[in-house]
Amino acid sequence: MADGTAEPGAELRDVTAFRDSSAPRPYGYGPGSLQELRAREFSRLAGTVYLDHAGATLFPKSQLENFTRDLMENVYGNPHSQNISSKLTHDTVEQVRYRILAHFHTTAEDYSVIFTAGSTAALKLVAEAFPWVSPGPNSSGSRFCYLTDSHTSVVGMRKVTAARNVTSTSVRPEDLWSAEDQGAAENDADCQLPHLFCYPAQSNFSGTRYPLSWIADVQAGRRRPESLPGKWFVLLDAAAYVSTSPLNLSAHPADFVPISFYKIFGFPTGLGALLVNNRVAPLLRKTYFGGGSAAAYLAGEDFYVPRPSVAERFEDGTISFLDVIAVKHGFDALERLTGGMENIKQHTFALAQYTYAALASLRYPNGAPVVRIYSDSEFSSPEVQGPIINFNVLDDIGNVIGYSQVDKMASLYNIHLRTGCFCNTGACQRHLGISNVMVRKHVQAGHVCGDDIDLIDGQPTGSVRISFGYMSTLEDAQAFLRFIIGTRLCSAGGHPVPQASAPGKGECGCSPSSQEGAPTDSRVGTDLSSAISAMALPSSLCAAPGAQQTPLQKATGVLDGDLGPHVVTNIYLYPIKSCAAFEVTRWPVGNQGLLYDRSWMVVNHNGACLTQKQEPRLCLIQPFIDLQQKIMVIKAQGMEPIEVPLEENSEQARICQSKVCADRVDTYDCGEKISSWLSKFFGRPCHLIKQSSNSQRSAKKKHGKGITFWIGPCDQNGKGELFPVKDLILRFRANIITNGMKAFEEEKWDEISIGSLRFQVMGPCHRCQMICIDQQTSQRNQDVFQTLSESRKRKVNFGVYLTHVSLDSSSPCFLSVGSRVLPVLKENLECHNIPASEKHQDVIS
Secondary structure (H helix, E strand, O other): OOOOEOOOOHHHHHHHHHHHHHOOOOOOOOOOOHHHHHHHHOHHHOOOEEOEOOOOOOOOHHHHHHHHHHHHHOOOOOOOOOOHHHHHHHHHHHHHHHHHHHHOOOOOOOEEEEEEOOHHHHHHHHHHHOOOOOOEOOEOOOEEEEEOOOOHHHHOHHHHHHHOOOEEEEEOHHHHHOOOOOOOOOOOOOOOOEEEEEEEOEOOOOOEEOOOOHHHHHHHOOOOOOOOOOEEEEEEEOOOHHHOOOOOOOOOOOOEEEEEOHHHHOOOOOOEEEEEEOOOHHHOOOOOOOOOOEEEEOOOOOOEEEOOOHHHHHOOOOOOHHHHHHHHHHHHHHHHHHOOHHHHHHHHHHHHHHHHHHHHHOEOOOOOEOEEEOOOOOOOOOOOEOOEEEEEEEOOOOOEEOHHHHHHHHHHOOEEOEEEOOOOHHHHHHHHOOOHHHHHHHHHOOOOOOOOOOEEOOEEOOEEEEEOOOOOOHHHHHHHHHHHHHHHOEOOOOOEOEOOOOOOOOEOOOOOOOOOOOOOOOEEOOOOHHHHHHHHOOHHHHHOOOOOOOHHHHHHHHOOOOOOOOEEEEEEEOOEOOOOOEEEOEEEEEOOEEOOOOOEEEEOOOOOEOOOOOOHHHHHOEEEEEOOOOEEEEEOOOOOOEEEEOOOOOOOOOEEEEEEOOEEEEEEEOOHHHHHHHHHHHOOOOEEEEEOOOOOOOOOOOOEEEEEOOOOOOOOOOOOOOOOHHHHHHHHOOOEEEEOOOOOHHHHEEEEEEOOEEEEEEEEEEOOHHHHEOOOOOOEOOHHHHHHHHHHOOOOEEEEEEEEEEOOOOOOOEEEOOOEEEEEEHHHHHHOOOOHHHOEEOOOO
16 A cells, blocks of 8 residues: 555465466366365365364365275275185285385385384384494494484484484584585495484475485485494485375385375374385394284294284284275375375465465564564475475564464464474474573473473574465465464554565564363453453554554553552352353352362263363353252253252262363263253253362362453443453453452462462463453454453463462351452562461362
């Protein structure tokens, strides 16, 4: 636009023009419509943007239908037997082996296929069977080398080599790039000391594709991971690469190639293979032998004869033969729908190139990039770059926005991506500049792989990754870009922010993003006035560039005066996890917190707990507890009320174990009557389960939650809150609501007293996308999370967890509305110490 303000969607059109003018890459698979393929084969993706194909791609409907039909029409027996059905299985499995070899452009004369539980199991097999030579008086021993940009499963092989007293060495990509044309080492011709070098054909972190020519270079000694006498063998980790690209083993004959089939087809999971070059197969050593791998053995003597073929020797026990048959249908579907891997390679790269260019062009009004992309290429060719984009979102002054916030925000748009370090610490360290000392520091701070601790001292511990698959579409890419633009370059009200679009190199610009408590959780917090006022202000003010003070800062300033006494204004129970609140004025505090709070939960047909993240309509289920009659009455619109007893019949209840926020708890099913009621309401099988009264969860999890609210901001017309305060209170699902606090004041508390009760503050409550669900209608609105995210800058924290500290466990405890709240600040703790011997920990849950 003439004034420099970006029109919504302009970036998408600009990049579309870029793609149309410069893209030599084909998009789609010929005359058939990709949209028709999606509608026919992947209708379950309607409304969903799935961008984690590097984690696991998706299977088409017809693949599963044909596989199921195959099983229904044929009898497949154990392939180790000799009957007709077993012979059918054996022959079919062998045909699948040939199909796999043909897919990788080789034959049974050159390679053997060993079925494994996945690529990780294949790597472990190589580590255990490789002919390692330990150091001795006349030998330096074998060496195991691997690229630093390797999956955890490759790096983990060094534990096996260490047990053999074999040295392991990591090699940086830049060092191997410079290690060419070394020539054969002197006096090396007769030295057969075996060494193994592992590297990925494609980085699962950044999508970088390393040269397949390295295979022959390393084998011939022209490129050495280390200058050692001996013979180098090469393991090509192809798991990520072959999901979207063809691999020609006739042209690039690696010694070992591990793969996982779900990366290629989406189904079956739990099945992979190790492709072994027959030239090196005789060198492999095997100790254990299982069913089917022995030609003969004696039970009473050390006598064992292995099977003659490599596959039979190393496939201990009965292979997962039905899954092997499923692989056949995977190949059929892939070829029928796409025409082959070369088409998939071009299609997925076209999408990645398009998205990369768009991200790289995004700028804040001050010219700062919106994202920082981690890549070793500029997405010029699928020969050097796979369909993966790894990045972190930045704010307008260059600070990283934690990947956990981005993930949570993406989920509000039903965008599925992946965050963290992706089981590739080496690449993560290299791209993010994380030193070994910092990794150890992160561990000491409590960060482990796969958690949501995304920032430590302001520095990222991981990043965000999107990846495309063969059924991905341009609409998927554009939906993702709209998400980034909408959350970073537009105000919470959806109005565009002025921006400049100057293409960057490797950097561009991107966006922000906990978990509701489990059945025995509660929460306490501060003033939401800042968030409310930010939402209530005109979007033109929120988006105005160069403002000296943000609406949040202005709102917080309003609260800096004396706000009067701290008083409990509301008490809420959430008897059924993720269902509606039950408000009370006085309630007992039991040995697991507020009595019956989050004691029940709804589970699906598999026994997995449902939350509003998966089923927003849970908030429309209204539980009411009658302590005198010892029942809970459950209501919902269009349904007859139903009663559930508060306690189980100990003689009839069948206790089972369930997982609640990583804790194992004893639960029991509340019966078929309530199950039918819930199933009718949700339109799918559901059950209600309750935590057993004898079950205890760890005190770490059984906290109370509360929030303090300052009530007052109005919309721009002075007609009341844009988001009513009652609505916001219900969204944040706190147990204890207080007034009279400054914004976010509770984060400075160490403990509080409420009437005669004392509580220890256990830490901030990390908020998740559930706060975006209107608890009256079950409709989603992203503005609440986005505004809170922008106001807090880093973690989306609001409220704190409390643990009840009982000084006298013999007397009953009650929490009441109107009680005074007396906080103790962290810096004043020495004046209010409670002897540890006097404390009995109960919890508000």
